[in-house]
Amino acid sequence: MKVFTLLSNIFAFFLCLSSAFQARRSSSQESQLGRDRLLYSSRDDDVSPRSLDNEETLMNVHVTITDGEKETATAKLAKYLQSFPFAAVLPVQPLQYLPTENGVEVKFLRKKTNEKGSVDGGMVFMIKEDRDGYDIVCKRNSEGQTVSKMFSEKLVIMSLLKHITEEDGATLAGAPPANVFVESIFHKWL
Numbered sequence: 115m116k117v118f119t120l121l122s123n124i125f126a127f128f129l130c131l132s133s134a135f136q137a138r139r140s141s142s143q144e145s146q147l148g149r150d151r152l153l154y155s156s157r158d159d160d161v162s163p164r165s166l167d168n169e170e171t172l173m174n175v176h177v178t179i180t181d182g183e184k185e186t187a188t189a190k191l192a193k194y195l196q197s198f199p200f201a202a203v204l205p206v207q208p209l210q211y212l213p214t215e216n217g218v219e220v221k222f223l224r225k226k227t228n229e230k231g232s233v234d235g236g237m238v239f240m241i242k243e244d245r246d247g248y249d250i251v252c253k254r255n256s257e258g259q260t261v262s263k264m265f266s267e268k269l270v271i272m273s274l275l276k277h278i279t280e281e282d283g284a285t286l287a288g289a290p291p292a293n294v295f296v297e298s299i300f301h302k303w304l
Contacts, residue, residue, distance in 0.1 A: 166238055169253045173271045173301040175278065178247035180293045188241060188248060190291040192216055195239050195250070203273045204266055216241045220270070221255070222263055235259030237267060239274075247297060250278075271301050 196213040208223040217240035226232040236255040
């Protein structure tokens with residue numbers, strides 16, 4: 115009986131040592147994780163919103179609004195951009211789609227790792243007022259991008275341009291407003 119008590123006390127002692135070692139190890143892993151967050155600035159938590167002024171313009175479409183209220187037409191144009199099926203153009207690429215005040219932001223996603231966040235760049239479509247009409251501008255968002263997404267960007271832009279300029283494009287994304295006419299088109303792949 116004394117041997118059994120002695121063995122159970124020894125076992126309890128080693129169990130306490132083991133749990134103390136585990137607690138110390140987990141706290142050192144948490145501090146290492148904190149240091150990793152400082153080292154890897156591309157994590158989603160650490161990325162701050164930034165301006166797109168320095169980003170490359172991928173597309174600029176100048177449109178004019180003929181008759182009717184301009185505010186209604188621009189709201190319809192923004193709604194058209196927000197309802198465009200970007201996921202149908204790139205069915206394999208995971209996307210995050212965020213409507214904005216005057217357009218839409220499309221983010222390319224990837225599996226999150228310790229070194230990289232889940233965002234792998236993207237595109238921002240916006241409507242800007244011009245002196246004699248409006249510009250539909252698409253800018254690259256290279257935030258978190260490690261490999262160029264040029265082919266994905268090209269497919270999205272070419273599909274959007276096809277649907278804006280051709281009559282048969284109205285079936286997929288709905289028709290652009292009737293009183294909006296495309297005056298000029300610029301895109302990177304002209």
